[in-house]
Amino acid sequence: MASDAEVAAMRQAITLSSFGLGTTSPNPPVGCVILDRHGVAVGAGYHRRKGEAHAEVHALNAAGVAARGGTAVVTLEPCNHVGVTPACRQELINAGIARVVISIIDPTSRGDGGAAVLKAAGIDVETNVIPDETLTVLGRWLAATVRRRPYLTWAYAFDERYSDEVDEQLTAELRSRADLVLGHNALEEGVPEGHSPDHFTLPQGPASDLQRWLSACYATGSRAILVAGTRHGSTLHHNLDYVDEIVITVRRTPPAGDLNTATADLVPAGFELVDIAPAAADVRVRLQRSTSAAALRAAATRSELHRLSPT
Template sequence: MASASELAAMRYAITLSSFGLGTTSPNPPVGCVILDRHGAVVGAGYHRRKGEAHAEVNALRAAGSAARGGTAVVTLEPCNHIGVTPACRQELIDAGIARVVISIIDPTSRGDGGAAVLSAHGVDVETNVIPDETLIVLGPWLVATGRRRPYLTWAYASGGRDSVAADERLTNDLRMTVDLVVGGRPIEEGTPGGHASAHFTIPTDPPSDLRDWLSSCYAAGSRSILLIGDQHSDALRDSLDCVDEIVISLDATSPPAALAAAWCLTPPGFELADIAPGGSGVRVRLRRPILSLPPRCGIS
């Protein structure tokens, strides 16, 4: 059972992993914290983009020799294959890590997975540590990986006098956590220049057939997309099952009818995830629940 220091380290690692949102795709955003033999934090790191060091390697570099005999706390199971970078499970073994605490098992890991290899080398491994909290960051990537289609967030302003300005605020506030932004302008990276160009391509065609377009975006490296504006409501009406999250900016001056109209666009199966102040009103976030994690599928 994870100790108090390990639980605290996992929450630290989850927070670190969020710094990779919008740039790691097609890889997952992962965070890692290294504890020494006494449970003190001696290293931490996160994955920034595909082709660069993974979270475990960055954390081990920060820890140096203090990692030997210590514990690695990581949000996603260490990878088990040599791809663009070395296998993280081997890096942990070579560093002399004695225990690895994992939140979520990686569905894309090759073979039996990194956890099994670590255990076979005498490393104490614990899995399934506060996965619900890890899903705050890793959830969209897991959903996209499980169905081979990016996680789609639709954000729009309802009511108010200047919906264009409200949509721009939504874009500015939400874009850094997604791979692509689709609004009233050419399709853009959420973080301009944030992805590794060798592994990520910005689509040029507008989403005429949403399902086919999403599949092509996934193949091009995208795992999360932000669709901005209520002008997409007609196009989405027959494809709302493709939408995973809805963010609605509600103006405080809007009449009740405008607020009711916003809720009518919300399809069944969504849960209220958050309500927070935003602009001159409130911002409501609705999300489909992640009912289960995808099984291993043997992809990289």
């Protein structure tokens, strides 16, 4: 069982992992904290983008010799294959780490996985540590990887009279956690020039055939997409099975107003309300596909996931 210090370190690692949202794809956003043999945090890091050092390497470099005999707390199972960068499980072994605390098992890790190799090397390994909290950052990547298509968020104004103004606000607020943003007239990176150009490109072709377009987006490196506004509303309404999350801005209506008309048909079939954020002039409603959260929790907490081919 993870100690209080390790759980606290995992929450720190989750926060660090969010710094990589919008830039790591096709790799996952991962955070890592190194505790010395006394349980004191001595190093931390996160993965910024594919082709650069992984979270574990940054954290080990920050910790230096203090990592020997210590614990690595990492949001995702350390990778088990040598690709653009060295295998993280070997970096941990070389650094003399005695224990590794993992939140979520990596479905793309080759062979038996990094956790199994670490155990074989005599390192104590703990898995499934607060996975629900880790999914707040890693969930979109995990969903995309398991289903082989990007996680799709649709954000729009419920009252089209305010559409242009709200679309700009939603795009500005939500784009940093998306790889791609599809607005009224253009497709662009969520974080401009945030991804590695060697491993990520914009897909070609229109988004009218949603299934084919999402497949093209996945193939070119995208794992999370934001569609802003109602311009593509008809396509999305007819293909809601491919929409994972909906963010709707609802303008406040006086108590004596027509509240039924103002809020009717807000939640489409198959979605559930997961968050409401009131503001001065409106209310932000977040919906998620009903099956998504439960399916991701099940995938994240299984001790042995079916291993997918690495991207």
